[in-house]
Structures are given as C-alpha cells and as structure tokens.
Amino acid sequence: MTTIAVIPGDGIGPEVTAPALDVLDALGLDARTDVLGHVNADTYLRTGRALSETDLDRIRPCRATLLGAVGDPRLGDTAYVRSILTTLRLELDLYVNYRPVKLWHDRLSPLREPSRRAVDCVIVRENTEGLYSGVGGSTRTGTDHEIAMDVDLSTHQGVARVLDFAFSVARTSVCLVDKANAVRNGGQLWQRCWRAAQDRHPHVATSHLYVDAAAMRLATDPTAFDVIVTNNSYGDILSDLTAALAGGIGVAASANLNPTTGQGLFEPVHGSAPDIAGAGTANPLAAILSVALLAEHLGRADQAERVRGAVAAAVARGHVTPDLGGSLGTKEAGAAVLAELARA
Known part of the structure; x- marks a missing residue:
C-alpha cells in the first residue's frame, strides 16, 4: 500500500488540508496517510527545528507528500520556511516545480478580451538552483558599507534535466524564458542546454522569450503558451502571474517532482495566510487540485480528472x-466538491 505523508503546517494550512484529505479519501486510491502534525512553527519556536531527521526518515519512503502551508508572523525572517521547503526540495532532489494553470470559469479571468481568457498552460520551473540555492553572503552587515551577494547558480545537469522534463509534458510547444542578454554566464549555459534539448526533441515546436517580454505576453494573451520552462526565480514570478489570470492563488496547485525517483511534494501556492487563519473562509480548491496532481503522480489520471471535473462544476x-465570488466557508466549499464527485 502506498503511504502519503501529510504536513498540514501553519495558518490556513490545516484548514485547507482537511477538505483535501476528504477528497483524497473519496478517491479510494488504496493509500494510507502519515500525518506529521507537529511539523509547524510552534515546534520551530520551541526547539529551533521544525523538520527533524526522524521526520525526514518518515517522509523519504513516501512517493508523495501533501503540504498545507508553512509560515508564521511570529517569525521575522525566512529561515523557518526555508528549513522545511528548501530542505524537502534538496533532500528529495525535487528538481521540477510543476505548475499547471487553467481558467476554471470565464468569470474568474481579469482579461477583457474573451478570446484570450482561456489560459491552459504549464510553468515548469527549475526548483533546486538559481537565486534560491542559498549560495552567497554579506559583509559589513548593518553598516553603510554593507555588501550582500546572492549567487544565481546554474549547473549543466540541473538545466538539462528540467528542460527534458518540460519537453516530456508538452502537448504542442515549449517556450524557454530567460534573460540571457543581460545575465550572460548562466544565460549562455541555459541557451546551450536549450539547443541540445531541441535536438533531442525535434518534433516539439519551440520558442524563446526574455522574461520581461514573456510577462507582457502572458498579461495580454496567455493562450499563446503551452509549456513555459525557466529558472527558479523567473518561474516563481511567472507562475503567480498565470495564477492571477486563472482566478487567483486560491485555485493554484503545484507539484515538486523528481521524475527519476518518483517522489513528489504537492502543495497549494497560497501560503499560510495568517490574516484569515481561523476565519473559516480560506479557499480549499488549490489544496484539492494539489490532490489531483498527487493522484496523477500515483498513476491515477482518471481520478485526477474526476477531481478537476468536480472543481469545475x-x-x-x-x-x-x-475570493471566487461565492459565500461558502472552507468546509462548505470542500463539501461542494465532494458532492460533485458523488454526482459524477
């Protein structure tokens, strides 16, 4: 039997995880859950560490981990969030961040032109390198002469493998997004790997845009894209932009994947939202759609489509x-998806 690790986390994380687990249970995937409810900010504040080696030993054998959200306003820096997200991504080598984006209903789009609203694309983001690799430092900190440096790290292996994954999920085309004209060293590496990937996948249409041009194109006609592949920081920004074009981060799901080992971490991208935590109004659809990605990852594409169909209905x-124009609370919105699942 497959084991799925579950980290509800902080803020609205436990609130949206609960209906997502109800949907997971309704799918009957022959899987058991291992809930790590103690991996949160309270544990970090008490012990200085949120994710222990014992916790990692429980997670490593699992093909899938469902994460609610992490983050707490009591912690003034990003060390706590990085201690969970970055640790999981690096320990499990989850080098692909996979962000499918689809407009679930025309009324959710902010675009005026109806013909350009039907966004249905994927952002494939390199997930372990780039500006988020943690390489860098500072000196003379806190003085007028402070110097700070964050290294935009790219490796041939890291770039080549994420490009190949992008081609593997393309339906019609892949667009490379970079800033090779300004970020020359890393840009040249990405361009060399891109040309080699094009040679390996000659039957897939390709294009290239600098990141500023890609942002403008997404904001005016997102229907032009099938798969966008890019580095860690550009992918982080562009995936939030595409989420806004499809109804907001309340419906934005993501997967962190290692296609070689078959491990994956699935999470809504909205964060812990402490301003509404406990209010019972958080949108559970991103967490539920993350369960759809999880089911797909486990080889149950049929069940993933059932979930997406229920969400659309x-x-x-x-x-x-x-946030989507309704009046339901978190539990009621989750129950509505369950009802649609049963109706289908």
Missing part, C-alpha cells in the same frame, strides 16, 4: 469561497 455553480 462547483465553480460553475458558484459553490465557492468569497
């Missing part, structure tokens, strides 16, 4: 939380 009926 609930959105069409207006059975959603206030």
Whole structure:
C-alpha cells in the first residue's frame, strides 16, 4: 500500500488540508496517510527545528507528500520556511516545480478580451538552483558599507534535466524564458542546454522569450503558451502571474517532482495566510487540485480528472469561497466538491 505523508503546517494550512484529505479519501486510491502534525512553527519556536531527521526518515519512503502551508508572523525572517521547503526540495532532489494553470470559469479571468481568457498552460520551473540555492553572503552587515551577494547558480545537469522534463509534458510547444542578454554566464549555459534539448526533441515546436517580454505576453494573451520552462526565480514570478489570470492563488496547485525517483511534494501556492487563519473562509480548491496532481503522480489520471471535473462544476455553480465570488466557508466549499464527485 502506498503511504502519503501529510504536513498540514501553519495558518490556513490545516484548514485547507482537511477538505483535501476528504477528497483524497473519496478517491479510494488504496493509500494510507502519515500525518506529521507537529511539523509547524510552534515546534520551530520551541526547539529551533521544525523538520527533524526522524521526520525526514518518515517522509523519504513516501512517493508523495501533501503540504498545507508553512509560515508564521511570529517569525521575522525566512529561515523557518526555508528549513522545511528548501530542505524537502534538496533532500528529495525535487528538481521540477510543476505548475499547471487553467481558467476554471470565464468569470474568474481579469482579461477583457474573451478570446484570450482561456489560459491552459504549464510553468515548469527549475526548483533546486538559481537565486534560491542559498549560495552567497554579506559583509559589513548593518553598516553603510554593507555588501550582500546572492549567487544565481546554474549547473549543466540541473538545466538539462528540467528542460527534458518540460519537453516530456508538452502537448504542442515549449517556450524557454530567460534573460540571457543581460545575465550572460548562466544565460549562455541555459541557451546551450536549450539547443541540445531541441535536438533531442525535434518534433516539439519551440520558442524563446526574455522574461520581461514573456510577462507582457502572458498579461495580454496567455493562450499563446503551452509549456513555459525557466529558472527558479523567473518561474516563481511567472507562475503567480498565470495564477492571477486563472482566478487567483486560491485555485493554484503545484507539484515538486523528481521524475527519476518518483517522489513528489504537492502543495497549494497560497501560503499560510495568517490574516484569515481561523476565519473559516480560506479557499480549499488549490489544496484539492494539489490532490489531483498527487493522484496523477500515483498513476491515477482518471481520478485526477474526476477531481478537476468536480472543481469545475462547483465553480460553475458558484459553490465557492468569497475570493471566487461565492459565500461558502472552507468546509462548505470542500463539501461542494465532494458532492460533485458523488454526482459524477
């Protein structure tokens, strides 16, 4: 039997994880869950460490981990969040961040032109290198002469493997997004790996845009894209932009994957949202759609499509939380998806 690790986390994380687990249970995937409810900010504040080696030993054998959200306003820096997210990504070598984006209903789009609203694309983001690698430092900190440096790290192996993954999930085309004209050394490496990847996948249409041009194109006509592949920081920004074009981060799911080992971490991208934690109004759809990605990862594409169909039906009926124009609370919105699953 497959074991799925679950980290509800902080803020609205436990609130949205609960209905997501209800959906997971309704799918009948022949899987058991191992809930690590203690991996949160309270543990970090008490012990100085949120994710122990014992916790990692429980997670490593699992093909999938479902994460709610991490982050707490009591902690003034990013060390706590990095101690969980970065640790999991590096320890499990989850080198692909996979962010599918789809407009679930026309009324959710901010675009005026109807013909350009139907976004249905994927952002493939390199997930372990780039500016988020943690390489860098500072000197003379806190003085007028302070110098700070963060290294935009790229390796041939890291770039080549994420490009190949992008081609593997393309339906029609892949667009490389970089800033090779300004970031010359890393840009040249990405361009060399890109040309080699094009040679390995000659039957897939390709294009290239600098990141500023890609942002403008996404904001005006996101229907032009199938798969966008890019580095860690550009992918972080562009994936949030595409989420906004599809209804907001309340419906934005993500997967952190290692296609070689078959391990994956699945999470909504909205964060812990401490301003609404406990209010019962958080949107559970991103967490539920993360379960769809998880089911797909486990080889149950049929069940993943059932979940997406149920989400689409609930959105069409207006059975959603206030951020999507509805009036339901978190539990009620989750129940609406369950009802659609049962109806289907």
